Amino acid sequence: MAELTTFSYRSGNSLIHSLDVRFKLAALVFSSLATLNADFRMLITASCLLVIVFLHLRMPLKSVLKEIRYFFLLMFLIFSARALTEAGTPLIETKYILISRQGIYEGALVAWRLLIIVFLALPFVSTTRYSEVKAAVEWYLTPFPFIPQKRIATMLSLIMRFIPVILDQARETADAQRARGVENRKNPVYRMIKFVIPLIRRIFETADEIVMAMEARCYSESRTGPVFEARLRDWIALAASGGFCLWSVMT
Amino acid sequence: MNIIEIENLSHRFSDGTLGLADINLTVETGAMAIIAGENGSGKTTFLKHINGLLRPDTGTVRLAGVPVSRDVTRARQMVGMVFQNADSQIVGDTVYSDVAFGPENLRLSRPEVNRRVVKSLETVGLIDLARQKPHLLSGGEKRRLSIAGVLAMNPQVIAFDEPFSSLDYPGFKQVLRQIISLHQLGHTILVTTHDVEKIIAHADRLIIMKGGRIVRDGIPIEVIKDAEIFGIRQPCSLRL
Numbered sequence: 001m002a003e004l005t006t007f008s009y010r011s012g013n014s015l016i017h018s019l020d021v022r023f024k025l026a027a028l029v030f031s032s033l034a035t036l037n038a039d040f041r042m043l044i045t046a047s048c049l050l051v052i053v054f055l056h057l058r059m060p061l062k063s064v065l066k067e068i069r070y071f072f073l074l075m076f077l078i079f080s081a082r083a084l085t086e087a088g089t090p091l092i093e094t095k096y097i098l099i100s101r102q103g104i105y106e107g108a109l110v111a112w113r114l115l116i117i118v119f120l121a122l123p124f125v126s127t128t129r130y131s132e133v134k135a136a137v138e139w140y141l142t143p144f145p146f147i148p149q150k151r152i153a154t155m156l157s158l159i160m161r162f163i164p165v166i167l168d169q170a171r172e173t174a175d176a177q178r179a180r181g182v183e184n185r186k187n188p189v190y191r192m193i194k195f196v197i198p199l200i201r202r203i204f205e206t207a208d209e210i211v212m213a214m215e216a217r218c219y220s221e222s223r224t225g226p227v228f229e230a231r232l233r234d235w236i237a238l239a240a241s242g243g244f245c246l247w248s249v250m251t
Numbered sequence: 252m253n254i255i256e257i258e259n260l261s262h263r264f265s266d267g268t269l270g271l272a273d274i275n276l277t278v279e280t281g282a283m284a285i286i287a288g289e290n291g292s293g294k295t296t297f298l299k300h301i302n303g304l305l306r307p308d309t310g311t312v313r314l315a316g317v318p319v320s321r322d323v324t325r326a327r328q329m330v331g332m333v334f335q336n337a338d339s340q341i342v343g344d345t346v347y348s349d350v351a352f353g354p355e356n357l358r359l360s361r362p363e364v365n366r367r368v369v370k371s372l373e374t375v376g377l378i379d380l381a382r383q384k385p386h387l388l389s390g391g392e393k394r395r396l397s398i399a400g401v402l403a404m405n406p407q408v409i410a411f412d413e414p415f416s417s418l419d420y421p422g423f424k425q426v427l428r429q430i431i432s433l434h435q436l437g438h439t440i441l442v443t444t445h446d447v448e449k450i451i452a453h454a455d456r457l458i459i460m461k462g463g464r465i466v467r468d469g470i471p472i473e474v475i476k477d478a479e480i481f482g483i484r485q486p487c488s489l490r491l
Contacts, residue, residue: 164386206338
């Protein structure tokens with residue numbers, strides 16, 4: 001089975017790898033919220049910091065950019081929509097369209113913010129195992145009495161674990177159908193039905209097997225919980241992201 | 252001493268199909284028994300009763316003298332089950348977290364969970380792959396990971412359901428070596444298969460099932476003579 005994408009965990013011993021996942025998750029949330037309200041100065045600062053982080057983690061930038069190429073299309077659409085609809089000092093004016101200076105500014109700001117949020121998530125995803133994310137979610141949900149945090153955490157980890165299996169099954173089903181000439185059928189609805197029904201059946205069969213295997217290993221919601229250890233570096237990371245958030249609110 | 256004692260065990264599925272009929276069997280501690288039979292003969296259904304995954308319609312399954320129905324968790328801890336499809340058995344996102352799944356369910360302390368995980372991974376030779384993602388392992392490694400997951404629960408009996416299916420020759424050798432080694436360590440081993448040739452030389456008992464019933468039970472060299480009647484291929488050495 002192949003790797004999923006570059007948006008998946010990469011083992012390593014960097015500082016970000018070693019941070020407590022609860023702090024990492026909180027820092028990601030604070031930084032993302034701060035970015036939503038960031039001005040150009042903040043975005044430049046965030047971009048510079050992200051470049052340092054990417055270099056520190058030795059992220060394969062080329063692969064990352066290739067992975068998110070369709071996201072750039074979305075950003076272009078958002079930028080264009082803003083540029084074409086925002087009123088202000090005309091920069092380009094024809095009979096049908098008017099692009100204002102303020103529109104360009106606003107479009108660039110929104111697109112840049114979105115890009116930063118995506119790039120903030122990337123170091124988190126590539127330095128954090130699903131099991132750690134699961135453990136952090138479980139920890140954050142613990143104070144809520146009516147939320148079955150262990151069940152949610154198990155479901156989360158099973159989803160992440162079985163995405164590659166489901167993708168494999170989807171590829172096998174598609175290959176088997178191509179081998180029997182499904183491409184000669186031009187009706188997309190017919191092709192979709194013939195693809196989805198066997199795939200769903202296989203997914204449910206696999207789900208049944210998983211349930212059986214989990215029961216065989218005494219699965220229960222009353223299980224040994226994760227162990228966390230907060231160190232000084234975790235608090236510094238949290239304080240830095242909190243400070244970034246505060247800066248964003250104050251500007 | 253008998254670790255498994257089964258009396259008059261019968262099971263019928265919800266659609267009315269007969270799964271098992273009137274099974275009477277005892278298995279000695281430390282034995283290695285092959286349960287052979289063609290597809291649909293009831294091998295897997297039989298194993299699931301020993302592990303407490305299925306409940307009998309009639310009859311009793313006892314593990315070290317205690318009925319499975321009295322304490323299912325104990326039964327599942329005592330009888331580790333390695334399923335045919337390793338991909339469906341592996342639930343962790345890393346090799347390490349998958350092996351930890353069982354001990355965590357037993358509510359062991361974190362240091363004890365860690366100790367058992369390391370020991371199990373060392374036993375199956377996967378300690379160097381502890382941080383690896385399970386879906387990137389080879390077929391033989393996945394099967395060994397399933398075994399490690401079971402070993403971490405300290406079972407006395409290990410039940411293998413078709414352990415050699417879909418394995419290439421290196422994978423088969425890895426898994427066979429593991430089964431033999433676990434037997435030598437004192438575990439009672441049950442192996443279901445429709446192809447006895449791969450393991451018969453190491454077993455001390457061969458049980459043949461057909462239509463949910465035990466039709467032959469005894470020393471492999473004796474029982475194998477009748478294997479073809481029940482749809483089981485005899486080893487090449489006997490055919491030549």
